[in-house]
Amino acid sequence: AQKVTQAQTEISVVEKEDVTLDCVYETRDTTYYLFWYKQPPSGELVFLIRRNSFDEQNEISGRYSWNFQKSTSSFNFTITASQVVDSAVYFCALSGRGNTPLVFGKGTRLSVIA
Amino acid sequence: GAGVSQSPRYKVAKRGQDVALRCDPISGHVSLFWYQQALGQGPEFLTYFQNEAQLDKSGLPSDRFFAERPEGSVSTLKIQRTQQEDSAVYLCASSWGAGVVTEAFFGQGTRLTVV
Numbered sequence: 001a002q003k004v005t006q007a008q009t010e011i012s013v014v015e016k017e018d019v020t021l022d023c024v025y026e027t028r029d030t031t032y033y034l035f036w037y038k039q040p041p042s043g044e045l046v047f048l049i050r051r052n053s054f055d056e057q058n059e060i061s062g063r064y065s066w067n068f069q070k071s072t073s074s075f076n077f078t079i080t081a082s083q084v085v086d087s088a089v090y091f092c093a094l095s096g097r098g099n100t101p102l103v104f105g106k107g108t109r110l111s112v113i114a
Numbered sequence: 115g116a117g118v119s120q121s122p123r124y125k126v127a128k129r130g131q132d133v134a135l136r137c138d139p140i141s142g143h144v145s146l147f148w149y150q151q152a153l154g155q156g157p158e159f160l161t162y163f164q165n166e167a168q169l170d171k172s173g174l175p176s177d178r179f180f181a182e183r184p185e186g187s188v189s190t191l192k193i194q195r196t197q198q199e200d201s202a203v204y205l206c207a208s209s210w211g212a213g214v215v216t217e218a219f220f221g222q223g224t225r226l227t228v229v
Contacts, residue, residue: 004156035217043203044117045157045220091156101147101170102218104156 002027004094006105013082014113021077021108023092029053034068034075035093035102045091051075082112116140118221120206126227127196135191135224139208146189147218148181149205157205163189164212196228 003026013019025034036048049059051068059066063080079086089109093102119138127133139146145164149157150173159173165186174181178196183189193200203225207218 037220042222043225044222045205045207047217047219050217093156101159101162101173102149102157104158106154106156 002029002032002094002096002103004092004103004105006092006108008108009106010109010111012111012113015084016081018078018080019082019110019112021079021090021092021110023075023077023105025073025075025092025094027094027096029096031097033095033097035095036066036075036077037091037093037104039089039091039107041088048077079110082110084112084114086110087112118206118208118219120204120221120224122224123222124225124227126229129197129228130195132192132194133196133226135193135204135226137189137191137206137208137221139187139189139206140210140219141187143208143210143219144212145209145216145218146183147207147209148189148191149207150175151203151205151223153202160191160204193226196226198228201226201228 005024032053034051037045039045056068065078067076089107091104091107093104095102121136147162148160151157161181162170163183166183178194180192203223205223207220209216209218
């Protein structure tokens with residue numbers, strides 16, 4: 001069975017601080033995909049990134065960066081120089097290949113205080 | 115449209131009432147998913163369509179839940195004889211690929227409250 005654990009329920013940081021959101025996953029598949037989504041107060045889930053299991057290269061997009069480590073089954077997300085607009089719930093998710101649905105973690109609520 | 119559209123945004127139903135939730139996916143998207151998100155939890159899968167075919171309904175919690183996508187575009191999630199435990203946000207997502215390997219785009223959801 002697939003499982004995603006986001007151990008941090010809530011994080012609060014002061015603006016301009018860096019923050020890392022943890023994600024640990026479990027799967028028996030050799031091919032799988034990892035995602036991060038942002039859920040602002042408006043409710044829709046906003047896609048941030050997708051990685052496949054064969055690509056462990058870390059990725060940076062502006063203030064966002066992702067660290068994928070298969071050895072520890074982790075896919076952590078770092079926001080550098082956080083801003084108030086980053087306040088949201090962030091979800092890590094996992095899927096297998098083909099038509100398998102996303103399995104989400106319980107999310108981490110990030111509050112960035114000005 | 116520009117994104118996935120869901121209606122209504124909010125629905126209050128009396129226990130025992132039937133409800134229908136609508137999802138308009140992004141035009142041309144083959145795959146459509148329904149998820150249920152309880153308060154403070156992550157979304158949980160309900161059902162998946164590829165065009166008009168419902169390929170996976172393993173997440174539907176009971177036979178009171180029914181989904182359809184008759185023409186391969188708009189989808190409706192119907193809940194019969196609603197119960198309080200059905201209160202949640204129902205999210206619809208669509209993707210252009212046949213499966214979630216491509217990123218799924220989500221709507222804003224329908225918040226259902228059963229009283």
